[in-house]
Amino acid sequence: MDHIAIVGVAQTGYEAKIRNKTNYDLVYEVTKGVLDDAGLSLADIDNIVTVSNDFMDGRTISSMAVGEAAGGHDKNISTVEGDGTFGAFYGAMRVLGGFNTTLVVAHSKGSEGSLKHITNAMFDPVYHRLIGIEAISASAIQANSYMDRFGLSEESFAMVSVKNHQNGFNNPYAHMPLNLTVEDVMKSARIADPLKLLDCSPVSDGAAAIIIANEEYSRRAKTRPVWIKGIAHCVEEYFLGDRDLAVAKSLRQASRKAYEMAGISRPVDSIDVVELYDAFSYMEPLWLEGLGFCEEGRGPGMLKDGITLMSGKLPVNPSGGVLSSHALLVAGLARIIEATLQLRGEAGSRQIPEAKTALAHGINGPCGQSHCVWVLSSEQ
Amino acid sequence: MVSTELGYDQLLSIAFSVPMPYEWSVGVYGSLFFHEIMNHNRFLGVRCPDCNKVYMPPRRLCGPCFKELDELVVLPNEGTIEAFSIVNYPFVDPNTGEQRPIPYTYGYIRIDGADTIFSHIINETDTRLIQVGMKVKAVFREKELMQGNVQDIKHFEIVNP
Amino acid sequence: MPGSVAIVGVGQTDHRSHRPDVNGREMIYEAVQRALLDCELSINHIDAIIIGNMDHFESINYVDTWSVEGSGAIMKPIMKVSTGGTTGASVAIAAYYHVASGLFDRVLAIGWEKNSESDTTGAIITCSDPVWDRFSYSGAIPSLATEASAYMNQYGVTQEDAARVTVRDRGNAVNNPHAHLRKPVSIHEVLASPMLAYPIKLLDICPRSDGAAAVIFASDGIAQRITPRPAWIKACSVRHTYTWFGDVDYKQGLVSLQRASAEAYLRAGIKSPADELDVAELYLPYSYAGLKWIEDLGFCARGEGAGFVEDGHTDIAGKIPVNPSGGVLSANCIGATALLRVGEAALQVMGKAGPRQIPDVKQALATGFGGCFWSDVLILGSGRP
Numbered sequence: 049m050d051h052i053a054i055v056g057v058a059q060t061g062y063e064a065k066i067r068n069k070t071n072y073d074l075v076y077e078v079t080k081g082v083l084d085d086a087g088l089s090l091a092d093i094d095n096i097v098t099v100s101n102d103f104m105d106g107r108t109i110s111s112m113a114v115g116e117a118a119g120g121h122d123k124n125i126s127t128v129e130g131d132g133t134f135g136a137f138y139g140a141m142r143v144l145g146g147f148n149t150t151l152v153v154a155h156s157k158g159s160e161g162s163l164k165h166i167t168n169a170m171f172d173p174v175y176h177r178l179i180g181i182e183a184i185s186a187s188a189i190q191a192n193s194y195m196d197r198f199g200l201s202e203e204s205f206a207m208v209s210v211k212n213h214q215n216g217f218n219n220p221y222a223h224m225p226l227n228l229t230v231e232d233v234m235k236s237a238r239i240a241d242p243l244k245l246l247d248c249s250p251v252s253d254g255a256a257a258i259i260i261a262n263e264e265y266s267r268r269a270k271t272r273p274v275w276i277k278g279i280a281h282c283v284e285e286y287f288l289g290d291r292d293l294a295v296a297k298s299l300r301q302a303s304r305k306a307y308e309m310a311g312i313s314r315p316v317d318s319i320d321v322v323e324l325y326d327a328f329s330y331m332e333p334l335w336l337e338g339l340g341f342c343e344e345g346r347g348p349g350m351l352k353d354g355i356t357l358m359s360g361k362l363p364v365n366p367s368g369g370v371l372s373s374h375a376l377l378v379a380g381l382a383r384i385i386e387a388t389l390q391l392r393g394e395a396g397s398r399q400i401p402e403a404k405t406a407l408a409h410g411i412n413g414p415c416g417q418s419h420c421v422w423v424l425s426s427e428q
Numbered sequence: 429m430v431s432t433e434l435g436y437d438q439l440l441s442i443a444f445s446v447p448m449p450y451e452w453s454v455g456v457y458g459s460l461f462f463h464e465i466m467n468h469n470r471f472l473g474v475r476c477p478d479c480n481k482v483y484m485p486p487r488r489l490c491g492p493c494f495k496e497l498d499e500l501v502v503l504p505n506e507g508t509i510e511a512f513s514i515v516n517y518p519f520v521d522p523n524t525g526e527q528r529p530i531p532y533t534y535g536y537i538r539i540d541g542a543d544t545i546f547s548h549i550i551n552e553t554d555t556r557l558i559q560v561g562m563k564v565k566a567v568f569r570e571k572e573l574m575q576g577n578v579q580d581i582k583h584f585e586i587v588n589p
Numbered sequence: 590m591p592g593s594v595a596i597v598g599v600g601q602t603d604h605r606s607h608r609p610d611v612n613g614r615e616m617i618y619e620a621v622q623r624a625l626l627d628c629e630l631s632i633n634h635i636d637a638i639i640i641g642n643m644d645h646f647e648s649i650n651y652v653d654t655w656s657v658e659g660s661g662a663i664m665k666p667i668m669k670v671s672t673g674g675t676t677g678a679s680v681a682i683a684a685y686y687h688v689a690s691g692l693f694d695r696v697l698a699i700g701w702e703k704n705s706e707s708d709t710t711g712a713i714i715t716c717s718d719p720v721w722d723r724f725s726y727s728g729a730i731p732s733l734a735t736e737a738s739a740y741m742n743q744y745g746v747t748q749e750d751a752a753r754v755t756v757r758d759r760g761n762a763v764n765n766p767h768a769h770l771r772k773p774v775s776i777h778e779v780l781a782s783p784m785l786a787y788p789i790k791l792l793d794i795c796p797r798s799d800g801a802a803a804v805i806f807a808s809d810g811i812a813q814r815i816t817p818r819p820a821w822i823k824a825c826s827v828r829h830t831y832t833w834f835g836d837v838d839y840k841q842g843l844v845s846l847q848r849a850s851a852e853a854y855l856r857a858g859i860k861s862p863a864d865e866l867d868v869a870e871l872y873l874p875y876s877y878a879g880l881k882w883i884e885d886l887g888f889c890a891r892g893e894g895a896g897f898v899e900d901g902h903t904d905i906a907g908k909i910p911v912n913p914s915g916g917v918l919s920a921n922c923i924g925a926t927a928l929l930r931v932g933e934a935a936l937q938v939m940g941k942a943g944p945r946q947i948p949d950v951k952q953a954l955a956t957g958f959g960g961c962f963w964s965d966v967l968i969l970g971s972g973r974p
């Protein structure tokens with residue numbers, strides 16, 4: 049793979065309802081922000097990938113609303129519907145395939161639609177949709193089957209929520225930093241057993257953008273480039289009943305491929321910091337297993353042993369993760385941005401000292417049916 | 429053994445007509461536009477200082493110049509028909525979930541002093557009485573019925589020369 | 590330098606107004622199987638998949654993850670690319686970059702739609718801005734009708750001129766076993782068909798179809814081993830110029846197509862498109878586009894489209910045959926439509942277009958149209974770039 053790098057990042061603050069701004073406003077602000085960050089002008093950008101979802105925006109061809117705000121008036125442009133990590137993946141391929149610089153921008157305003165309806169629409173219209181299953185109830189089934197398989201406790205998931213909401217205080221963009229105890233999480237409203245309110249991420253409004261550049265343009269940008277070493281994604285079966293929900297099979301495959309590209313054989317030793325897609329507390333340990341950081345069923349143990357704390361050997365979600373801010377589609381791009389800031393040494397009070405290699409992760413579909421893994425490095 | 433053969437008239441389908449509720453932000457520029465209608469029965473546009481184009485309704489950016497705009501201009505309630513179409517086919521209107529009454533005239537109107545086109549309804553469905561280039565004027569809703577949306581303009585009507 | 594990329598296999602369903610015998614996944618599977626069969630590959634050979642459609646036509650969110658049984662994506666990478674009417678071309682271009690990046694060698698592009706599953710106009714209306722346009726907008730037809738009326742006004746073009754485009758495309762569809770509408774029509778029939786939105790009549794506009802398309806892309810070295818005559822991608826270029834319907838200036842022509850095709854010609858080294866291209870598969874969703882947009886593509890000068898078509902230059906035996914497949918006027922499964930243009934152009938270059946084959950095609954053009962008067966353009970050729 050040719051040398052390509054992330055040379056600019058920008059994100060809005062994440063909030064429950066950004067009432068004074070449309071999607072167009074949000075996209076414009078991060079587009080301007082990412083150009084400023086990189087020290088590049090729109091003329092330096094030769095192509096654009098926008099990320100949006102027609103259900104989220106309540107609009108067919110949702111990309112139409114933001115093309116101009118993304119600077120796409122007279123440029124080669126395309127749109128990925130899905131998490132921002134997938135949009136960024138396409139952006140990276142476009143640089144590897146001949147463009148100089150891709151600007152990738154994602155937006156969503158969860159406050160404008162009904163997430164129950166929107167995520168219900170992920171499920172099969174013939175067999176499942178009319179039953180009323182949506183993201184939270186499906187995830188509850190996954191959490192249950194994960195607990196049952198490995199004898200895990202609800203408290204072990206609650207600890208993730210405590211850690212990530214606490215980390216959120218170090219992130220000026222976070223929607224919901226909270227000072228919690230395991231007891232607070234356990235006592236919060238039972239939403240869909242075994243998930244309680246504080247096991248679930250909030251729904252946020254927000255937008256984020258990155259610029260991916262080839263080697264030549266990475267030298268023109270004013271930022272310290274963060275090199276893309278390994279990228280891969282993979283999907284598994286669709287029907288929940290066809291899947292083993294207690295094991296992240298497609299994530300194993302995607303991470304194996306990304307590590308191979310990056311020349312990593314022992315991820316737990318090679319990677320300094322992880323930003324992963326923890327839409328629910330149980331997801332963090334389950335994805336850590338899928339990422340090969342520990343044996344199956346051992347994910348919760350990594351936190352109990354202090355490994356994933358800010359002070360641990362492998363800090364996970366120092367930004368507060370998705371549990372602290374969850375703008376759908378944007379959240380995966382935010383993981384890449386947080387990993388990039390860590391490697392630039394610009395993560396402020398959430399900085400992990402001397403981070404050289406970072407992992408970012410995003411998901412698509414119900415219960416992490418599809419995973420995208422990014423290995424990034426401060427060294428070329 | 430049950431066979432996979434099945435007659436065409438035996439094939440089933442499942443109806444799904446659940447509405448998806450949304451509440452869309454209008455944004456600063458759009459809100460200003462609707463307040464201007466509610467308070468003064470008139471339109472607002474915004475001028476790009478680089479290319480001098482006047483956008484109506486006003487918006488935050490000039491796309492070609494990629495420039496943020498803030499020079500609001502008051503525009504008249506009159507404009508010219510740039511193009512129109514008398515719609516004759518039935519369809520379910522997603523705004524209401526009901527069949528939209530036909531025929532009705534969808535019009536592209538260039539408000540005097542604006543460089544972009546505003547689309548709305550024109551209250552003339554007779555092809556003999558409507559032409560590209562005709563002057564039209566906005567007819568607003570009664571003040572107490574205004575809600576701050578595009579239906580605060582009832583329709584445009586042709587201005588007799 | 591990115592590597593060269595070629596199309597090696599094409600598959601499509603037999604498009605119909607209604608396919609109640611299959612669900613969406615099953616219909617996708619039909620096209621994928623036909624594409625694999627076309628180039629004698631198995632799904633195990635495919636490294637990555639791109640899929641596209643328009644969410645609200647079937648009301649399915651995350652089509653990438655929903656479709657995996659039909660697309661064959663299980664335990665592979667799949668992503669969804671969706672840009673409205675241009676979706677099929679955007680999917681093809683995404684497949685191109687998957688291979689050109691060097692990350693994947695054999696990539697499957699899928700476009701599909703089951704338009705029978707919703708009220709197409711009702712769904713298209715939701716593409717208009719909910720604050721500004723949704724109240725008055727009534728779908729693609731009036732939007733195109735306004736373009737047509739402005740064009741007629743500008744150049745004195747008649748309804749009869751436009752009817753010739755329908756007659757040509759519907760006549761060509763007789764040679765395409767996959768087309769939805771395969772009955773030829775006369776100028777008189779077009780003119781006598783019911784007026785939908787002046788000046789567009791029923792036979793001036795595309796049908797709504799159920800169908801899927803699948804196209805397989807491969808890298809240099811591998812493509813030649815799969816098929817003796819791959820269709821190489823020489824250029825792909827995109828302009829989604831507008832965000833607001835009110836910004837479109839019809840008097841300037843279809844600006845996005847002018848710009849995208851100019852960039853594509855430059856990359857492919859084409860100076861005189863009507864002479865150097867051997868065939869064009871154009872996304873012409875209505876007859877008037879077949880006059881106006883060939884001007885924007887530089888086949889003839891501004892205002893000369895009607896004469897160019899009337900003189901037979903776009904007929905099967907003409908200077909630059911347009912839509913030997915029957916085009917969009919004969920089948921329109923929206924998410925698949927632009928990918929069908931790319932697939933049909935590839936079949937022409939590969940010499941595999943059967944009864945609709947134009948002899949000795951060396952260079953072919955495919956376009957996509959959609960969104961807010963947007964254009965995607967691809968140029969395919971028999972020689973490796």
Ligand SMILES: [Zn+2]
Pocket residue numbers: 476477478479480481490491492493494495
């Ligand atoms: Zn300007």
